[in-house]
Amino acid sequence: MRQMKLLLIQGANMEYLGKRQPELYGTTTARQLDALIRRRARELGVSVEILYTNIEGEAVSAIYKADRARFDGLLFNPAGFLHAGYALRDCLRSIAMPAIEIHMTNIEKRGFGSITAAAAVGMIAGFGTDSYLLALEAMVARLRSAAV
Numbered sequence: 539m540r541q542m543k544l545l546l547i548q549g550a551n552m553e554y555l556g557k558r559q560p561e562l563y564g565t566t567t568a569r570q571l572d573a574l575i576r577r578r579a580r581e582l583g584v585s586v587e588i589l590y591t592n593i594e595g596e597a598v599s600a601i602y603k604a605d606r607a608r609f610d611g612l613l614f615n616p617a618g619f620l621h622a623g624y625a626l627r628d629c630l631r632s633i634a635m636p637a638i639e640i641h642m643t644n645i646e647k648r649g650f651g652s653i654t655a656a657a658a659v660g661m662i663a664g665f666g667t668d669s670y671l672l673a674l675e676a677m678v679a680r681l682r683s684a685a686v
């Protein structure tokens with residue numbers, strides 16, 4: 539059986555993780571988070587490609603490219619795009635692969651709603667870096683149960 543391929547998109551400002559607003563997002567750097575995600579992906583036997591971008595259009599193009607290449611699932615933290623990411627939302631509605639939205643903080647508690655969440659299978663928010671690992675596990679479980 540071929541290995542499942544996942545794409546993780548880290549939206550606007552996530553490259554500064556570890557330095558940006560540590561009182562909200564902690565001190566784990568983007569590179570350290572990537573290592574945690576890759577390790578969990580290895581344990582689960584899936585591959586994950588990670589893209590950080592501050593440009594919504596770049597996220598859209600990367601998602602279509604992955605969908606055309608038959609990636610199995612998309613994990614994404616829209617981050618700064620959550621407020622006005624209509625193009626990203628349209629893209630999520632157009633692809634075949636399922637998408638899970640991730641937030642490190644509980645955005646509801648912070649008084650935000652996410653534009654893109656309406657196009658996701660589900661959303662995991664509020665668990666810091668664990669939000670990514672939980673989303674990864676949820677995606678793999680979903681894809682594996684759909685495959686049987």
Ligand SMILES: O=C1C[C@@](O)(C(=O)O)C[C@@H](O)[C@@H]1O
Nearest residue numbers: 551616617618640641642643
């Ligand atoms: O950049 C981010 C990060 C975030 O998506 C989170 O992971 O909690 C929450 C957003 O409100 C914010 O713009």
